[in-house]
Amino acid sequence: MATQILMPALSPTMEEGKLSKWLKAVGDTIKSGDVIAEIETDKATMEVEAVDEGRLAAILVEAGTEGVKVNTPIAVIAAEGEDVSAAASSPAPAPAPAAPAPQPALAAPAVVTAPASPPPAAPEEDEYPAGTEMANQTVREALRDAMAEEMRADPSVFVMGEEVAEYQGAYKITQGLLQEFGPERVIDTPITEHGFAGMGVGAALTGLRPIVEFMTFNFAMQAIDHIINSAAKTLYMSGGQMGCPIVFRGPNGAAARVGAQHSQDYSAWYSQIPGLKVVQPYTAADFKGLLKAAIRDPNPVVFLENEILYGQTFPVPKGDFIVPIGKAKVARPGHDCTIVSFGIGMTYAMKAAEELTKKHIYCEVVDLRTLRPLDMATVIKSVQKTGRCVTVEEGWPQCSIGSEIASRLVSEAFDYLDAPVLKVTGKDVPMPYAANLEKLALPNVQEVIDAVRAVTYR
C-alpha cells in the first residue's frame, strides 16, 4: 500500500518550513533510514529520514518550496509495481481535533449593551520619530542584530552559554556571531549553569560586559544564586564601589509540549529582586532596542525572551536605536478598560482587545516591557482614563506581576477604579504535557475577553 510522507515538525514550536532539497528522485528505491530530503526552518537545516521502505512514487512538494505546513504530504512511497495515483492525490490527513476548552465561570452578562463611547482615534504617541525607516524582522534576527551591533561597538562585550558558538545557538539567536567575532568573544560553555553564571558575574565585576545565555531560564534555577546573591547585591554590599554590568538572557516561560520542568515563567521571581533590572519585551523592535539598552546598562539585567515569539515578525527601525529600560508603552489606545500585559501575554491581550471592539468595548493595552523597575505611571495614567484594569500573563497567579499591579493600583489609584482589578494568568498547576491539558493550563483570549466584560459590566 502506498504511504504518504508528511512534512515533519522538527521542534516543539515549528509550524512550517522550507523544503530545500530532495536527495532522492522519483523511481529511487528507499530503505528505512535513508535521507530523502533536507528541510530548513528558521532555526536550522535538518535531514529527513525515511521510515517506510519502497520506491519513491511521487514528489508532491517541489524542492525550494517555502512555507510548507507541518503534516502536509510531501511525497509518496509505494511498493514495487503499485499504482499510486490515488495516494498521490489524496488530501492531507486532518489534524487531531483539540479538546474543547471549558470556559471558566466568570460572570459576564450575556446581553451586550450599546456602545458607551466611540472607538478611539489613532495611537496617541508615535514610538519612533517620523520618517524612521522600518524593515520587517523576526524577534530572533532582532536579538542577534542587537548583540552583533553592541559587540562591534564595545570590545568588552562577549557572549557565553551552551551551544552559542559552533552550534550557532540552540534557538539560533547567536547565529553568525562566532564567524564574526571569533571564539574569544563567542564562548561555548559546558552544561554547567551554576559555574558559568558565576564566572560571568566574576568577569563583570572587573568591568567586562558579559551576555550570559541560558538555553532556557528553567536551567537558570541552577544559577539563580549567582544572579541574585552575586550579581544583584554586590553594588549595594560594596557601598556603590563595585558594579556588575551583565545580561542574563534566554527564553522564559512555556514553549509547547515540553512538560513541567521546561515551561516555567520566572517573570515574577526576578521582578522581586532589588539590584536587578528585568525586561520582557513583546515586539521585535522592543527586543532589539531593549537588549541593546540592557547590554549598555551598568547593572545586571535579566532579559526574558520567549521561544514562541522568536519566529514572529514585526517592523523594526533600521540602524542604531535603543528602547529605554523602565518604560511601558500603550500598544493600543482605548478608553473602556486597561489591559496590562508583557511578553507573550501581549498576544492574548491584543487579540482580546481586537475581538472586544465587535462588542463596542475599546480596551487600552499597556505593554509593560520592563518588569523592574515597573512603570506604574503609565499604568495609572491609563487606569485614570478607563477606571478598569485586567492583567494578562502566562505565569502562576500567586504573587504574580498581575498581583503586584492590582496591589499598586489599589494603593495608588484607588479612587479611579470603577471595578475590581482582575488577573488572567496561567493556572496554578505544574505545566502538563497532554495537548488539551496544556492548553487549559495557559491563559487564552476568551478568558481575557470574559475578564474585560466582567469589569466593564457588559
Add this chain to the structure above:
Amino acid sequence: MAKSATKSKVEAGPAPFTADEELTAYRMMLLIRRFEEKAGQMYGMGLIGGFCHLYIGQEAVVVGMQMAMVEGDQTITGYRDHGHMLACGMESRGVMAELTGRRGGYSKGKGGSMHMFSVEKQFFGGHGIVGGQVSLGTGLGFANRYRKNGKVSVTYFGDGAANQGQVYESFNMAELWSLPVVYVIENNKYAMGTAVSRASAQTDFSKRGVSFNIPGEQVDGMDVRAVREAGARALEHARSGKGPYILEMQTYRYRGHSMSDPAKYRSKEEVQKMRTEHDPIEQVRQRLLGGGLVSEEDLKKIDAEVRDIVQDAAEFAQTDPEPDVSELWTDIVK
C-alpha cells in the same frame, strides 16, 4: 600534554626568607592577629553584630600568598575574610568600621563582616555563600585571559566549600580554557563543626583537581615561607598560560567557626597543641630572634606599632557615625 596531577609534599623544607622578608611577614601576620583579637573583643561588647568569622591561626596562608603575588593580581575569598583584606593592603580603619556598621567602612556600613570590596586593591570580596567565590574567582581569571593582562586570580576557599558542586564546574572550565587562577584551599580541618574526615571522601584536597588535570600540592600553611614558595610556583604556572593550580594549605583556626561557636567538636588539647607547636607568628619570631636578625626590643617596637594601628582602628570604628539614613536607598542600581 599530560600534566602531573599532583606533586608530593616538598620534604626538603622551604627556602629561607631574608631578614626583611621575615619582618614583613611578622608585621602583617601580627596585624591580622591583633586586629582579629580586637574584633573578637568588640563583638563581645556588642559593637559588632551578626556573624564574625575570625582568621586567627591561619595568618601565614594569606600573608605568604600576598608575598608571592604581584600588583594587579586579584584576591577573592569567602566569609572569613578580614585577614585577606588587611593582607591586600586595605586600611584597618575601613575594615573595622565596616564591622561596626559605620559610614567610614569599606561598604559604608552596608556590607558587614562578610561583604567588603576594594577596586583599588583588587579585592573582590567577601562572599557569604559557601563556594560562590570559586566561580566568581574563576571569572576574574577569565577576565584576565580576555584582556591578556598577565594577572592571576587568587581564589581562596575552605575545606567545606571544596565539596560544593560549582567548585568542580569551575575547575573544569578553568582547565579547559587555561585560565590564570590559583585555587587556595584553606583546610583548617573543620567545616563549621564538621571535621574534614566526616564530610570529605577525599581528604587530600590537593587531589581535588585530578580528574580535570589540574596540578595541586599540599602545603604547610602554618609556615609562611612554605606558603610563599608554593604560591610563587602556582602563580608562575597560572601566569605562564598553563592554566589553574591548586594549593591545599594545611592550616588551623584557633577560634570557633564564628563568634557564637561553643567548639564542642574538638578538644582544648588539640587547639593548644597547634598554638604551642605550630603557631605561624611564633615560628617567624623564633627565627628572627634565634638567627640574631633582630632583638627583642626591635620586635616589641613592631608589636607596639601594630597595637597602635589596631587601637586607632577600633576607636575610629566606634566614633565614626552610622551611615546616613538616606544610604538605605542608594547603591541599589547605578
